[in-house]
Amino acid sequence: MVLSVKETPKMQENMDVFSRTQAVIKTALHHLGFEDVVYELLKEPLRLLTVRIPVRMDDGTVKVFTGYRAQHNDAVGPTKGGIRFHPDVTEDEVKALSMWMSIKCGITNLPYGGGKGGIQCDPRTMSFRELERLSRGYVRAISQIVGPNKDIPAPDVFTNSQVMAWMMDEYSRIREFDSPGFITGKPLVLGGSAGRESSTAKGVTIVLKEAADVVGIPLKGAKVIIQGFGNAGSFLAKFLHDEGATIVGIADAVGALYNPEGLDIDYLLDRRDSFGTVTTLFEDRLSNKEILTMPCDILIPAAIENQITEENAADIQAKIVVEAANGPTTLKGTEILTNKGVLIVPDVLASSGGVVVSYFEWVQNNQGYYWSSEEVDERLEKLLVESFHNVYETSQTKEVDMRLAAYIVGLRRMAEATRWRGWV
Ligand code: GLU
Numbered sequence: 001m002v003l004s005v006k007e008t009p010k011m012q013e014n015m016d017v018f019s020r021t022q023a024v025i026k027t028a029l030h031h032l033g034f035e036d037v038v039y040e041l042l043k044e045p046l047r048l049l050t051v052r053i054p055v056r057m058d059d060g061t062v063k064v065f066t067g068y069r070a071q072h073n074d075a076v077g078p079t080k081g082g083i084r085f086h087p088d089v090t091e092d093e094v095k096a097l098s099m100w101m102s103i104k105c106g107i108t109n110l111p112y113g114g115g116k117g118g119i120q121c122d123p124r125t126m127s128f129r130e131l132e133r134l135s136r137g138y139v140r141a142i143s144q145i146v147g148p149n150k151d152i153p154a155p156d157v158f159t160n161s162q163v164m165a166w167m168m169d170e171y172s173r174i175r176e177f178d179s180p181g182f183i184t185g186k187p188l189v190l191g192g193s194a195g196r197e198s199s200t201a202k203g204v205t206i207v208l209k210e211a212a213d214v215v216g217i218p219l220k221g222a223k224v225i226i227q228g229f230g231n232a233g234s235f236l237a238k239f240l241h242d243e244g245a246t247i248v249g250i251a252d253a254v255g256a257l258y259n260p261e262g263l264d265i266d267y268l269l270d271r272r273d274s275f276g277t278v279t280t281l282f283e284d285r286l287s288n289k290e291i292l293t294m295p296c297d298i299l300i301p302a303a304i305e306n307q308i309t310e311e312n313a314a315d316i317q318a319k320i321v322v323e324a325a326n327g328p329t330t331l332k333g334t335e336i337l338t339n340k341g342v343l344i345v346p347d348v349l350a351s352s353g354g355v356v357v358s359y360f361e362w363v364q365n366n367q368g369y370y371w372s373s374e375e376v377d378e379r380l381e382k383l384l385v386e387s388f389h390n391v392y393e394t395s396q397t398k399e400v401d402m403r404l405a406a407y408i409v410g411l412r413r414m415a416e417a418t419r420w421r422g423w424v
Contacts, residue, residue: 014093017305020331021096028407031398034415037424042415045070045098048091051141053119055133065134067119069142070098071151075417078149079115080105080355082156082185083138085131085163089118093305097156100326103410104352107387110359113414115151117142123158124275135163139170146171148181148366154358155185157230157304158275161197165190181365184358193361194373195380196354201235202377203353203384204300204324205243210388211320211345217297220244223260225296225318227251227288228303230276232324232351234269236302241265249291251303255279256291292316301328308333316342323347329403338401346403348410349391356380 022043029039053065068091071079081101094116101114119138123131145151155164164185171182180191188194195202212219224245226233229252237247246262252272257263257279272278279285292299292307293315301307302324308316313329313336321337322345323329329337329344337344357380364370387409395405418424 010088011090011092013306014088014090014096016330017327018092018096021099023331024404024407025099025411027404028411029415031400031404031408032412032415038415038418041418041424042073042099042102042411045072045095046074047071047145048095049142049145050091051138053134053137053141055130055137057130058127065119065121065137067117067138067141068094069117069145069151070094070115071145072098072102072114073414073418074113074151075421075423076105076113076414077111078113078147079151080110080112080154080358081115081117082154082354083117083119083159083163083167084156085119085121085123085134085158087120087122089120094118097326100348101355102414103348103407104355106410106413107349107391107406108352108356108383109387109413110355112152112355112359115153116156117153118156131163132166135166136170139167140174143171143174146182148179148362152181152358152362153183154355155231160231161185161187161192181362184361186361191361191365193357193364193376194371195376196357196361197231198235198239199357199380200232200324200351200354201239202380203356204232204236204302204322204350205239206353206381206384207345207350207388208240208298208300208320208322209243210385210392211322211343212298214392215320215343217319221246222298223248223296224298224300225249225258225291225294226300226302226324227256227291227307227328228276228301228325229268229272229278230303233300233302234272234276236300236324237265238269245298248296249294250278251286251288251291252277252279253288253303255285256288257282257284258286258291258294260295298322301325303328306330308337310336313337314340316340318342320345322350324351326351334401334403344402345388346391346406348406349387349402352387353380353384356383
């Protein structure tokens with residue numbers, strides 16, 4: 001396809017991510033026996049707000065940023081999902097991500113629909129104060145459509161508890177009352193939950209243990225490659241290392257390291273910068289794409305979309321692929337891996353630990369009573385073990401791949417809710 005003047009390859013890629021999400025939703029609803037009109041409703045977010053955010057930069061000039069907030073469907077309850085700060089954010093990406101959030105919440109039975117936000121910016125080149133002004137400006141721009149019982153944001157790529165704190169403060173000022181339940185992923189002293197920061201990685205570890213059990217690979221001694229060394233990837237490296245797995249490969253945004261004997265994870269964690277970069281310290285690097293096809297038992301893409309495609313899926317040597325990132329495998333990639341007998345734990349299941357603990361945080365904010373980290377861990381484990389087996393059994397009984405099974409499980413309740421409400 002020829003790209004028009006304004007379209008970048010990244011925009012095209014995001015359009016593909018969106019249309020492949022629609023394709024799986026269509027097939028899943030068909031398996032569930034819903035008529036076409038349900039697909040017509042769920043194939044796009046109910047609402048998408050595009051905003052322009054003027055920010056006074058430190059040098060005195062004003063820069064105008066573009067941001068989005070997509071709300072997929074609120075038939076089940078308020079919408080929920082993170083906000084990413086990234087130069088490649090597009091409308092289609094935010095739309096697809098909001099739909100994935102619906103499916104994550106459906107699989108784990110949280111009383112939410114999916115939402116997602118994003119701002120086109122590069123936080124790596126912005127100062128602390130510029131980021132604060134951007135975060136506050138975004139909340140002012142979207143304040144009409146969000147709220148503790150409407151749409152609850154959270155962290156995502158390149159946003160963290162500091163960004164959540166600024167956003168919560170701005171929202172509370174606009175509404176003129178303290179609103180901790182407006183946003184999750186906050187610092188502990190502002191109503192954050194114990195265990196939220198490492199929850200995505202903890203969730204991945206829980207489902208990985210179940211998957212390893214099904215395939216018959218003991219986690220102790222298993223060789224693992226993790227692509228991505230941000231929030232999810234770095235905590236994962238630590239958790240899996242503690243479980244006795246051998247981390248033979250890691251990758252960050254710049255490159256990758258591989259050692260069949262195992263990498264020194266404590267050293268790498270110690271030396272990574274706040275954006276997760278560490279491979280720049282080494283001369284002997286692979287590319288972050290090459291690492292995917294190196295020998296290992298378990299491969300964990302924990303970075304960005306479209307990493308496992310028809311170009312490299314056949315060369316992947318892992319027996320289990322656990323998707324800690326959102327959307328790392330294309331549909332063709334999924335098909336090739338499934339036909340090779342690789343067990344895929346899809347993103348909408350594997351990366352749902354973050355939103356599950358976000359839900360716990362929101363419950364604690366609503367009741368004003370806080371849980372210990374043991375209580376959080378116990379509830380997370382129970383929920384994710386059940387969710388894994390629900391998806392795995394659906395894939396076995398319906399004889400479909402794990403991704404389709406996850407969508408079938410994740411969409412059922414939302415589709416039923418739209419019927420009960422009389423929308424379709
Ligand atoms: N951004 C995370 C995700 O993609 C977490 C969302 C949340 O906690 O609401 O699942």
